[in-house]
Amino acid sequence: MMNAGTARWTRLLVVGAALGAATGCRSAIGVGLLNLVGLSEKPLVLGVVTERLDAAQRSAELLNPIGPYNDAMNALGAATRRRVTPSVCFPFQTQPNLDVGLYHLAVLTPCQFARLTDPTKVEVMATAIDLQGRAARPALLIARDDSPIKACEDLRGKVVAFGPKNDSRTHTAALMLLDSHGLKPGDLSLEVLPVPGSLKHFPNANGVVKSVNNRSSAAGFVDIADWEALPETGSADAPGRSSFRIVAETVALPNHLILRSPTLDETTTEAARAFFLSVSEHNREAMRPIGVSGYEAPTPDVMETCLSLRAVVSADSPASLILPQ
DSSP, X not given: OOOHHHHHHHHHHHHXXXXXXXXXXXXXXXXXXXXXXXXXXXXXXXXXXXXXXOXXXXXXXXXXXXXXXXXXXXXXXXXXXXXXXXXXXXXXXXXXXXXXXXXXXXXXXXXXXXXXXXXXXXXXXXXXXXXXXXXXXXXXXXXXXXXXXXSGGGGTTSOEEEOSTTOIIIIIIHHHHHHHTTOOGGGSOOBOSSSTTBXXXXXXXXHHHHHHHTXXXXXXXXXXXXXXXXXXXXXXXXXXXGGXXXXXXXXXXXXXXXXXXXXXXXXXXXXXXXXXXXXXXXOXXXXXXXXXXXXXXXXXXXXXXXXXXXXTOOTTOOOXXXXXX
């Protein structure tokens, strides 16, 4: 027969497992609970925050969302001398799981950060530097070179192509740019299908570019990294940059942020911090699969910009799976 203490922890484990199943969390929540009650070794749990899946945007490449992080986790584990265990969960779970120590670290996009219950009360350990060496970068609003669209205000009543739902740059920062020019989503021409009254979203920049080029969208938002990847000149089927005009650009945002749990011990915290801030010198190749060349300590300007996204985000809105990159 179990004593009262054992029964209490058993109930905690059962409830935790049930919560994980109920929320659809593909995570190491069981490992995290064992960490809390001291019944196992102490791995370093890394929360990789994702969005809910839209059926239309599910694809084979998303079946193993942790895959791109494997090399990075191995390198982090070697630096901290802790086995790193990934946990894939939704934004609404991130802050409470960090608070109680189910996650020790979490990686999430600026949009996901802005959607936390109170992002000002979490510690940001580092922000990502992209493969081109930029601590932050914008999305661009583009239109055909022969289009009458010359400014954001010209988009009233027009079809605008956005990137994936809740993409930090091509959706959230894009909405914030339009809002600064007096345009709300309802001021655009909205979709009838698949969801009446929705914005026109594409899973990647290629879809946006094609839509703008074939005039099914008056303008569209592309990440500047995708814009730079286009050839200067192209063909009718594969247009280049010379076929378009840059109308405006959004605020610049980092690829992702690293958050730290207040429960993480100082020794591991400092080892992890040192790892992230020196990764460009010692582990650059391990970070390449997640689009990172290094990290820097969060700056006031970057944090202020990330927090400014709260003006146009809604808490845990359903969206396609967007891994922090």
